[in-house]
Amino acid sequence: xxxxxxxxxxxxxxxxxxxxxxxxxxxxxxxYYLFWYKQPPSRQMILVIRQEAYKQQNATENRxxxxxxxxxxxFSLKISDSQxxxxxxxxxxxxxxxxxxxxxxxxxxxxxx
Amino acid sequence: GAVVSQHPSWVICKxxxxxxxxxxxxxxxxTTMFWYxxxxxxxxxxxxxxxEGSKATYEQGVxxxxxxxxxxxxxxxxxxxxxxxxxxxxxxxxxxSWTGGTEAFFGxxxxxxxx
Numbered sequence: 001x002x003x004x005x006x007x008x009x010x011x012x013x014x015x016x017x018x019x020x021x022x023x024x025x026x027x028x029x030x031x032y033y034l035f036w037y038k039q040p041p042s043r044q045m046i047l048v049i050r051q052e053a054y055k056q057q058n059a060t061e062n063r064x065x066x067x068x069x070x071x072x073x074x075f076s077l078k079i080s081d082s083q084x085x086x087x088x089x090x091x092x093x094x095x096x097x098x099x100x101x102x103x104x105x106x107x108x109x110x111x112x113x
Numbered sequence: 114g115a116v117v118s119q120h121p122s123w124v125i126c127k128x129x130x131x132x133x134x135x136x137x138x139x140x141x142x143x144t145t146m147f148w149y150x151x152x153x154x155x156x157x158x159x160x161x162x163x164x165e166g167s168k169a170t171y172e173q174g175v176x177x178x179x180x181x182x183x184x185x186x187x188x189x190x191x192x193x194x195x196x197x198x199x200x201x202x203x204x205x206x207x208x209x210s211w212t213g214g215t216e217a218f219f220g221x222x223x224x225x226x227x228x
Contacts (some may be wrong), residue, residue: 005228027164033215033216035216042221042223043151043222044219044221045157045206045207045208045222046217047114047216050216052215065185071182089154091156091157095215095217098219099145099147099210099214099215099216100147100159100162101147101157101159101208101217103156103157104156105155105156106154106156108154
C-alpha cells in the first residue's frame with residue numbers, strides 16, 4: 001500500500017506572500033500520478049494541480065507550482081501571491097491506476113489579511 | 114472537467130433508520146466509483162470501491178452490512194447507511210472515474226447527522 005505523509009498540520013501566510021507545503025510518499029511503483037487537492041470550508045474537493053511521474057518537468061497552474069523530486073519521493077506545493085481565497089485544507093494524494101487515491105493527512109492553510 | 118453530483122448535501126435522520134446517498138456522473142460513464150468518509154479536520158478515509166455491475170470492495174474495518182453500496186449503472190452509485198447510529202454521523206464523499214482515466218472527480222459531499 002502507498003503511504004502519503006504531510007508533516008505540516010497547519011500553515012499561516014500573509015496575503016501576497018508565498019507558502020510551501022511538503023509531501024512525501026512511499027511507493028515501489030514507477031508509473032503513478034500525484035495530486036494536490038484543496039478543500040475549502042464548503043468541503044468540496046477541488047483539484048489544484050497534478051503531476052505525472054514520468055514527466056520530469058514540474059507542473060504549474062497559475063500561482064500554484066510543484067517541486068517533484070521522484071528519487072526522493074517528494075512532491076511539495078508552492079502557493080505564490082497568496083490570496084484570502086486560498087484559505088483551505090490541502091491534501092496531497094497519490095494515485096496509480098485504476099484511479100484509487102491515497103491521501104495525506106492534510107495541511108490547513110490560513111491566509112492572513 | 115467531468116461533473117459528479119452527490120445528493121443530498123445534508124441529511125438528518127433518526128437513530129435506527131436507514132438513509133441513502135446518491136452519487137451521479139452527469140457527463141461521463143463512471144466505471145469506478147469510490148466512497149469516502151471524512152471526520153472534521155481529518156483526511157478522507159476510503160470506505161469502498163465499486164465497479165459497475167460488480168459487488169463493491171470494502172476496505173478493512175468497514176462493515177459491509179451497515180454501509181451498502183450499489184453501482185447498478187454507469188452513472189449512478191448509492192451508499193445506504195443502514196440502522197444508523199449517532200456514531201455514523203460524518204461527511205461522506207464520492208468520487209468517480211472511467212476506465213483508463215487518470216483522474217477522479219468528486220461529488221460535493223453529504224453531511225449526515227444521526228439523532
